[in-house]
Amino acid sequence: MMTNDHALMARALRLAARGLYTAHPNPRVGCVILNDGQVVGEGYHARTGGPHAEVVALQTAGDAAAGATAYVTLEPCCHQGRTPPCTDALIRAGVGAVVIGARDPNPSVDGGGVAQLEAAGIEVTTGVLQAECEALNAGFNSRMQRRRPLVRVKQALSLDGRTALANGASEWISGEASRADVQRWRARSSAILTGIGTVLADDPSLNVRDEALGVRTQPDRLIVDSQLRTPPTARLLSLPGQTRIVCAADDQQRARALSDVGATVEVLPGDGGRVDLQALMHRLGELEINELLVEAGPALNGALLQAGLVDELLIYQAASVLGAGARGAFAVSDLEAMADRYTFDLQEVRRTGDDLRLRYTRS
Secondary structure, eight states: OOHHHHHHHHHHHHHHGGGTTTSTTSOOOEEEEEETTEEEEEEEOOSTTSOOHHHHHHHHHGGGGTTOEEEEEEOOOOSOSSSOOHHHHHHHHTOSEEEEEEOOOOTTTTTHHHHHHHHTTOEEEEOTTHHHHHHHTHHHHHHHHHSSOEEEEEEEEOTTSOSBOTTSOOTTSSOHHHHHHHHHHHHHOSEEEEEHHHHHHHOOOOSOOOGGGOOSSOOEEEEEOTTOOOOTTOGGGGSSSOEEEEESOOOHHHHHHHHTTTOEEEEOOEETTEEOHHHHHHHHHHTTOOEEEEOOOHHHHHHHHHTTOOOEEEEEEOSOOOOTTSBOSOOOOOOSSGGGSOOEEEEEEEEETTEEEEEEEEO
């Protein structure tokens, strides 16, 4: 593997990242075409239904694609979806080689793209910057492999791990820079999940307000509301985008009142009058939700943690102390031994204004 392969795949990754906020539910993909040492075409996948990265790059390259090497962050698709197969386009263009970052876990592809290219006499190399390419599409990969989204829980915490005062006051634990950073994480998510407790206490918006991010459509807003207590006057029901309320109670009168103001109400299997969170995640997979950002209180956070559904923690730690009587982040059952504790691996530390942003993945 040549060092040049790494450099060109890194360039393709930077292109793919341009679709960070717009490509879902499709994966983010970038492509660079090199011929005789010169980049002759580049492209990325901008939106569902639009041309894929390879097609954009091939259109830019034109006749110069013949005999060229295409660098693609994700295995080219080999099936007819909303657009024709990218393998067909690469073969018709006469490319001589394709360098692939990561295999596509979509069962409709998953090695089939490589096989079609090789059958056409095209030299294929895989696994170049594979970890980076897979990380860019962690949510898509989760949905394809586990049939559920990647679940990322966001919390602003004090130094002593508190999310709000005992009376519920929480504005603002984190600073302005951290709140601006949250806008970017919202924008890359397919949906934002909260619980009825947060809706009743804070009346949140849960939308992307930073127009500079170029978000075409708002992430779906999801409320876990087992007994349908969401008021029809809730702020998020009046905002652009879709709000879905999942419940365990088939209360048609309340459901109708919420449907009348634009909400989608769905009854899911329940356990003891509560929504089954495993069933919810399966349903979100069916709805093509790749990355799910959770902005909720300790009850829902704790329930997700105990159910083994938290994949990442996104913590904004402020340089303040709220005291022992303040509220915690996760309401979980008491543990009997240290061996039972929930553990995470620290992946990233960044400064956001006066705060620290800590990103953890589940051990």
